[in-house]
Amino acid sequence: MTSNLFLPRVLSLTLAALLVGCGGSNHINDEAPVSNGNDSKMVGGFEQHEVNERFYYMKPVENTNKAYKLLFAFHGSGGNSQGMAAMTKLHEQSDDYLVVYPKSKNEEWNEGCRCNKADRLGVDDLGFVDDMIAELKAKYQLIDGEIYATGFSQGGLFVQNLLCNRSEVFNAIVTVGAPMSYQLGDSCSFDTPTHYRIMHGKADTVLPYTGRSHANFGLLSSPQAIKIIGNLNYDSALSTDKKVEQGVTLTYYPNRAIQTELISVDGAGHSWNLSPINTTQSIMEFFEKASKHPLPQGSDLIAINEDYYHVRNVTPQTDKPTVVMLSGANLHFHSDSAWFALLQPYLSTQFNVYVIDRLGQGLSSNTSAPSMQKFATDLPVLFEKLDLSNVHLVSFANSNSVPLIAMQQSEDFKQKIASMLWMDPDILLPHSIAQYQGYPVDIYREWGQHLIDHVSAGKWQEKMNGKIAEEQAHVESLLEESEFAQHMDWDYFNQIMQTRYSIEAQLIRVNEMMNYHDDLELVRNWQPDSSIPITVIDSEFEQLDIEKAETEEARAGLIKWEAEGRKWSQEVAEISGGQYLPITSTEHLIPLTHPELITQALIELSNR
Structure with missing residues (x-):
């Protein structure tokens, strides 16, 4: 991999992050941490936790006696945790989840394509996720089998790496605004079927819905990506399409206990907000549908x-x-x-x-x-x-x-x-x-x-x-x-x-x-x-x-x-x-x- 091949990708993703708000705000890094009286610090209303010189952020847990589901939300290239929190507001959706916003070590995640800076520097982001889970399990009451992840843009590419290498850990994963790299598509393999969804705008020009040919950073299309995961989840199967509302198509595999699906949105670009879909609400509904412990109100x-x-x-x-x-x-x-x-x-x-x-x-x-x-x-x-x-x-x-x-x-x-x-x-x-x-x-x-x-x-x-x-x-x-x-x-x-x-x-x-x-x-x-x-x-x-x-x-x-x-x-x-x-x-x-x-x-x- 050469630096001139890598450069267009960095510029493209970083510019996109700034334009569409993929967590580009640096509030967490700019504000001085305030001691929280325990092993965490308060930063911008979130607790900052450190594990092996890496950081993740979450809202303070008020009820330590309750058992929670765990949800990770990974920001895009050049973004940060508070930007992801502000954009998605996942932590405001349900009292049943601990929502964690991890921070990448540099501007990108090691997504498993062997094609970016994080890979060159040997950043072990899979190990970082393992460490976070171990620490969170030690600190809080977590429900077995109820760990989830979502990511936007390059963070979405990374959660695919989690799917391919940690499927036994995660009950469901959702990718927003990202298809799949050629390299991960070729290498992805797992034995534990996992609920998975891609949500992608068809007018995305940053990480195109239709994919992209590139010597270093080639992308499969989102329909190709969902087919790869569908085949891994079901050995081999045929998908079907249906219109769920104007301009929105659901590609899915019917009559399956494990859900594998693609939501395609006409006219939507590289954004978390895939109008007319409420992305955050739709993701939480998907997770609840996949949950082994769906909880009614109250x-x-x-x-x-x-x-x-x-x-x-x-x-x-x-x-x-x-x-x-x-x-x-x-x-x-x-x-x-x-x-x-x-x-x-x-x-x-x-x-x-x-x-x-x-x-x-x-x-x-x-x-x-x-x-x-x-x-x-x-x-x-x-x-x-x-x-x-x-x-x-x-x-x-x-x-x-x-x-x-x-x-x-x-x-x-x-x-x-x-x-x-x-x-x-x-x-x-x-x-x-x-x-x-x-x-x-x-x-x-x-x-x-x-x-x-x-x-x-x-x-x-x-x-x-x-x-x-x-x-x-x-x-x-x-x-x-x-x-x-x-x-x-x-x-x-x-x-x-x-x-x-x-x-x-x-x-x-x-x-x-x-x-x-x-x-x-x-x-x-x-x-x-x-x-x-x-x-x-x-x-x-x-x-x-x-x-x-x-x-x-x-x-x-x-x-x-x-x-x-x-x-x-x-x-x-x-x-x-x-x-x-x-x-x-x-x-x-x-x-x-x-x-x-x-x-x-x-x-x-x-x-x-």
Whole structure:
């Protein structure tokens, strides 16, 4: 490589950076760093971090207990981090991402073409990215498998180098205003399919959409580049085109779990802003679509060790009483926060409402040993991280055992509970416990690994599909003429319901049912007292089981279970100072059918 071949490229890219604003502002370098009181410095509203004499910039992290996705944004040639931040505003888009703006060592990134100054000087930008990831993982809670990158212009060429050499690290990558160099196109190879998108204006004259012939810095066209990555992601495949709006064409590979696509914009030049596309918004939507942990509005993932708990607080009302809701099982032992899709928004006008999914449920991460005991062990830690106290704890179905186990383990946790509201709780008496530990729990425990292997092979999928479809139809029928239907968050309900279909979710269900036997042993000797008022809402859902009993012996056991449950629930409410609220309905999904009764009960408890 000779300097005269290199010169036109430098001049071209640097001039383009100045003309189109590809991060050409030098505010970060011009301002004097101000100490931030830790190992970083504040520069222009961003924290400046140094790793091995290289720099990256990010906004201060306010919630260090939250688990984040990680997004790198690489500036163009001659640009810098603050210019990229000002142009893209990626850090303003979502609270779920840590957005990092790295700074190149010189004016360019080592993009893997072996044709520029960074390569000549031996700059290890791939190593720089590795170092940043290692440091960020050490400092913050990062969600496994949720690392993303985007780059503009020459920064876009560099993220292609990341794609070709670090595909196993990144979940999705987006290139803006850059096709691909001949050299990288020839050498690119990876084994881990990665979501990838190119966004490019067809009128780009700096890094042309149609490519460019050059002895040192030849460029493939963007359609050629996307075909190379498509073939790597899928072995070989045919793409298709569709018009997504006036002057905008999407080239994509249909029916693929991994997305590989090109967005071509007529008339757009070398710019981040590819009108009529909102580039920043479009990229964030692409990343969320690719995400392994797509989060609905109001949801966070809170890290405890290597696990992530899904916590949802839709409308924070810090001046209102705090309610925390824990879900329990329905007829099919599905036990996630879909059951609170109506109750949470209904309560949120009068309470500060949190919903927490235990591990393996909803959007929480999976675990090899799901149980109420595990959740009870982590719940006090979650309360600490969420800074919760004076909590009114709502438990549906068998989740009432969770706070009882947690209070056995932590007196501090017990002090944070102001009251409890139980809906159709587990009855903690010997006969009832024997019922819960019987069918199907005993069958699951007997068949153990054989059952797990059966489910792992996908042999329950059809059966589970039927159960979930049945649940969906049942909930729809419950709300068809309900006066509370307007409060139902169907988008949230459907998103959580979708998590039930996977084989991983089916295995969680099997393992949790097997472990349920031991969970019950932990609360077998619990006795109510007056330290925390407990209100019990008690439906007649047992009647349906009694009617379906196949033998007289089974029917007699169920009748006894129902009778002792009524008596026990009354005693718990009376001894603790709560209320016993019986309802004549045989519907077990009380959170969907009686939100007004739940609200009144919580108002009474919170007014004490």
